[in-house]
Amino acid sequence: MSKKIKTIKKSNRQNTRFLHVMMLPAVIFTCIFCYLPMFGLVMAFQDYKGFLGFTGSKFVGLENFIYIFKMPGFLSALRNTVSIAFFKIILSILVPLVLALLLNEVVKHARYKKLVQTVIFIPYFLSWAILGGVIQQILGYNGSINELLKDLGMTPILFLLNNQWFRPIIITTDVWKGMGYNMVVFLAAITNVDIALYEVAKIDGANRWQQLLNITIPGIRSIVILLTILGLGNILNAGFEQILMLYNPVVYSTGDIIDTFVYRLGIEKMEYSYAAAAGLFKSAVSFVFVMITIKLANKFSDYRVF
Amino acid sequence: MIKESKSRMAFNIINYALLGVVALTCILPFVHILAVSLSNNTDAVAGRVSFWPVGFTTYAYEYVISQGRFFSSVWISLKRVLIGTAINMFLVIITAYPMSKEEKEFKARKWYIVFFFITMFFGGGLIPTYMVINKLGLLDSIWALVLPGAFSVWNMILLMNFFRGVPKELEEAAFLDGAGHVTTLFRIYLPISLPSLATLLLFTIIGHWNAWFDGILYMNSPSRYPLASYLSTLVISNSNKVSANMTMEQIEQLSKISDKTVSSAQIFLAMLPILIVYPLLQRYFMKGIVVGSVKG
């Protein structure tokens, strides 16, 4: 008996060291490809000129940031960014979650379930360059939706030119495009819930609805929280490519986001410094925001996020 | 088995219908692209194709198949996916395992978390990353496509969470039987986590298959592009090149915009592999994989 304890004790020490060994490859990769390039962050504080490089470009301190912040339209872009991103984050958790739960309730017709699962994933693969055109066709003045409205005797709506409609359209179409992704994660999480729990519940007389509420949802709670918190890291990423495809000057007031705003600032020439400054600003804000959220989550729930 | 109640049946009908509607909205753009690819080009350019081919012709596919570039880029993408996915999965697995341990077992865990977490928000950007890749001599090789994104913190965090859901008792049992970390990982954790592994496998494959910008940036010639990069060159936006100075060759470029059926065919063919792989992986999302027994 004592021999076994001794062996266990010895392997305990080896255990931890070995764990570090297992971490090593990822650490090396991260150092080389993530931390090493971070020297480029200095670009945000320079008047970066390609040929002069990082060492030769003039250091301008916070000038780039001030330039961007002072530009008329920046605050509006910031507001739009947060507003759009916030709804996108929430809905891109809720919608796939509901879909995953609903799919989980398809018990009998496995083929139908498989088909729907696959099909929901399709929009994820279509780039905004393609989808943008499709959406413009559908929402155009003579597009399908307006045809329907006209048939119903209503006046056509210029959706993409309307400041009431633009944001909802951006949010909805982006959630629609990406819902397959999180849905898969939730499906996997649902599958991970121990069957035995369901068996026990059934014996206790719980119906499917109660099973859903009391077993499935708590069972995947950690993943949902995790995805939400990680999703909050995108609080300033409102969807550059999508908005660039779909926006126009008439909806700048609700649809212009930080990225498109900065893009237009630097478009006259290859202006990297502004993009770098905006990027750093976004990273810093998102980081702080998520850190705060994690601290709060850790405090108020018994669940440790990490 | 509990008999299906009426309300259950009603729920099922609504559920199926709802899912059906959602699925329909998702498949329609796809059907549209397919229809365009099988249509006569002039009708396609004039916008007459909705969900059914107009002037049915397989010309677009015949043309694509005759193009060397399409297939050579598919081959490059396949190589990238194979090598990249293998490396990614390996790194994710061997990293998620230690990270899933409790603090008391693995004290340094907290620091690793911070170390990785920061990289999810801060990055050097395009130019410094390019410079690093350049200095490492990886330019114009498959490694430039595979190595930079080889470790995904996001995936690692996901898997780490799934690993934490593995019942502690299983691990302790194995431990008492003398199993080391590697054995525990491969004999206990992985088999139980098949759904999550399938998820990550899917995401990794899709990530490598779809990535296009790095192909253009790191490869020195279009002949070495993976498929997604090649496809990106077909979807042209021309505003920079347009001016009063149009030479004949520029008009040629412009009228390539009108090669709608061919670019649709290529888009469709590019989506096809994923649509085949995904259903194959789906069975891992089916319930019912219980490994061993905890009791006793």
Added chain:
Amino acid sequence: MRKRFFALSMVLVLAVSAITGCGNDSGSETKTSEVISQTSDNQADNNQTEGEGSGSSGFSDVAYQRYDEEITVTAPLLLLEPDATVPDGYTPETNEYIRLFKEELNINLEFEWIVETEFEAKWGVTVASGKLPDVFGGYSDYNDLKEQGALYDLSGVYEEYASETTRAFFDSGYELQMKQDGAMYSLARVDVDTYAEAGVMYYRKDWLDQLNLKVPETIEELEAVMAAFSEADLGGTGGAVYAANKGFYGQGLADFTPIFTAYGSAPSYDYWFEKDGEVISSITQDETYAVLETLNKWYKNGWINQDFASIDVWASSSPIVTDIVAGKYGIVPGSWWIPNWPLNEQKLDDPDAEWVAGPALTVQGYEAAVVKNGDDGRVMARSCVSAKSEHPEALIKMMNLYLEALLCVDNPTVAGTPREGWGKPENGFVYQWLPFRAYYGNTLIDNFTLMNTLIDEGRDELKEDEIPFNTEFYDLWAKYQTYRENPDDAIAWGMYYSRVDKNGGLGTMYNTREDLPTLLNLVDVNRIYRSFEQYAGVLTTLRDETFLKMIMGETPLSEWNNFVSQWKSLGGDAIYDEVMEVINESQ
């Protein structure tokens, strides 16, 4: 066809960008014919001195002197489509020009990288990596590179190594750059044509006929046509007849440029005119307001497609292009090449459709004008050499040889010599795959003039002194034959109508320049204005948002004065100050 023409010599030139000349021809025509006689003299000499000198072709001039040791010259490449006559299987590396450079000059031209898209991104990281290729073009960072000393001053090697032909093309660029910078940092050509785009209106002739209307010549007549078209709704749009997109000015297709021209406006932050002794911005001038007022009226009448402000004509699968091709619009504004695309696509789809270009529009109470950017000419299409390059003269030498090769195409004096097949795309000489170009600025006008001369005189053969200096001509001639035999051939029509017809695309553009007075832009296009860099972004945003909303009626036109003062305070005044500074400097 080509054998029918008795070509003494020809220079093949095409450009990445070029503007044609009009009215400035006589000078350069003489010069090029001098070039021809000189080079043919050279060739006669060279044929006699075969064997002397270093290359197999017998060049003895230092301009063509071969390097003793093979040198490598690196360059980036933007891959463009080769001529259709280039046989399959050629790659940028097996381009016959590459082989030629190697054999004749011992220069190994290597491509650092090749892209089809995302050139700027790729170039950006290349520059950032610190290692510039030896030879490259002038991109948006040209001025930065110049200021940072990254570019080689080519004046010395140009003077020493440039051949006669090379000088014929690049001397004007040499002179202008020496004047501006005291050095020549790029091998560049000066475009004497500095006209801004005035826009051409294209109308569905069969619709006009059907409704008994004639082609409008004034804005008022245009409005009558639009009303009639809208009523008849021959395109099935429900009333919209004027194809427009959110890029409302200077887009080349589906914009309001012809209307702005009719009122004498050119609303961009870099257009400043003199009116009544004052320097004013084209954006804030009264004429621009008048245009917006008119457009707002048209929009309210439903004549402009109601969602135009959300459509980008240059996006892929742009709805407006689709609709134009589908024949929904009877009034399509654009540049001279519109018949060549997308109108030819529309005609392909509907062979009964007929298109006609209308004359420049005028309007009561305003003076229509074509804007011109100064008389200094504009430096275009640069080729640069890295300051660290070991062999800066390599670019000049390659250019010399390249032009020589072009002179060999269809040139009977080289028949039977090793140079016989040089330069021909059919033999694998792909000029689109070279990192530098030589462009002959008068291609469009020359072909236009020549084709019309032949047609008017009913001739099918060129005279000896009529040889055109570009291969575009032969393609054009071939398409014209097709068109003559079958006027319904949409593709042939498109080429013919845009480039040849006296009242077609080019024809109308030239007529417009003759008929309308010229408005001189006081901005010096060869100069960098700091205020442009600083304020262009925000001013363009303001302009776009305001103008589009005013046209749509979302912002009342009465807000105009507010717009003007906002525009001024956000940067307009700063630009004005700098523009005045430059003007006063040069006086």
